[in-house]
Amino acid sequence: MLFLGSRLLEYRGFQGKWALTQHDMANERPAIPVAIRRAVLFEARHHCAVCCNPLPLEQAHVIPWSESQEHSVANLIAMCANCHTRADGEKWGPKTLRDYKRNPCILARKNNAPENSNAHLVQLVEMLVEKRFEEMKCRGPELASAVAAYTEQPGQVEVVSVKAANSSRVVLRLPQSAAQKLLAGAEHCDPLLLAFFGRFRADRGAFH
Secondary structure: OEEEOOEEEEEEOOOOEEEEOHHHHHHOOOOOOHHHHHHHHHHOOOOOOOOOOOOOEEEEEOOOHHHHOOOOHHHEEEEEHHHHHHHHHOOOHHHHHHHHHHOOHHHHHHHOOOOOOOOOOEEEEEEEEOOOHHHHHHHHHHHHHHHHHHHOOOOOOEEEEEEEEOEEEEEEEEEHHHHHHHHHHHHOOOHHHHHHHOOOOEEEEEEO
């Protein structure tokens, strides 16, 4: 063995080569691109695909990184730390993970809900987001998904409009009960709300 800076190298004498150890290779794994992380979160509507837990979430590989070396939407699934650990320890395998990925928990729950069980009253909520207008026009569905996850109303939040206003002024349509929860969370600086909106930097005082 040879320590060289922060790297641990192993000499394979029979091959005459120096090679990075498996531990060092893990440290060399590239970060998952932001756009891919967003797509994976949106796919599961910002909930664990297995148990519906909203936070914190991890990006798990369907086919292990050691075999695939692939960061792609098709090879990643949103999971909470507990389910991620169980999947590895119990060796769920690609088939089980793909089943959860195709039918994430929160969407399965919505599809199995009694017909007409959602509140029929809706409300418009206006919010200021510290993002450029062009970016928010593209990320509107992601914002709606984050709001739906926080208010526990999957599929019931819709972006009505996005307008330029120093940053971006976004108008959402959502069930009245969800709007009340969103406004109350903003008023009381709910840490969970701030966690959901951290990547958008929504002005917590700009909900109307």
